Amino acid sequence: MLTAADAIGFAAATMTTVSFVPQVLRIVRTRSAHDISWWMFGIFSVGVALWLGYGLILDALPVVLANAVTLVLAVTILVLKWRYGRDLPPPRYGAAQGTDDGRKAR
C-alpha cells in the first residue's frame, strides 16, 4: 500500500529528476552555457553515479531508475557546457565591432 510518505518520496524523486530537463532545453535554445559550473555538474554526476551503484547494490528499483535518468541529463549538461560554455560567450543581442569571437547574432 502506498503511504503518504511514499507518495511524497515519489513526488520528490520525480521533481529532482525532471528539473534538469529545462536546464538542458535552455542551453540548447540560447546556445550558451557560460554560467554553468563545470565543478557543479561534474561532482553532481559522480554523486548520481554513486547513487545508481547504491540502488543497484540494494536492488532498489526507484533509486536506480531516478538516478539513471538524472545521470543522463547531468552528463548531457556537461556535454552542452563543453560545446557552448567557452570563456567568451558569443554575442547574443547584436553585432559587435570585431573584438568578439566572430559569431554574430542572427
Place this chain on the structure above:
Amino acid sequence: MLTAADAIGFAAATMTTVSFVPQVLRIVRTRSAHDISWWMFGIFSVGVALWLGYGLILDALPVVLANAVTLVLAVTILVLKWRYGRDLPPPRYGAAQGTDDGRKAR
C-alpha cells in the same frame, strides 16, 4: 556497522549536496547567472523540500541533513539568478559602444 552500500550512499549524498557550492561561487565571482534555468532550480528546490519532508516523516536523519543543506544552496542559486540573471547581463569586460551586450575580450 557500516556496510559497503552505506559508504557508497554517504559518498553519493555528500557529492550531490556539495556540488552546488561551486555553482554558487561561480555566480558570485562572475556576477552572471544568465544561463541558469529558473525552472531547473525552482523545480529542483521544491523536490528537495519534498525530500526533506519525506526524511522528517520517516525520521531519517541523513535524508533530512543532506536535503536541508541542498535546499539552502539551491534557494541561494535562485536568489543569485534573480540578482544576476536578468536578460541583459551586466558588463564584465569593459565598456562597449552600445550595439553589443557590453562584454569585450580583455
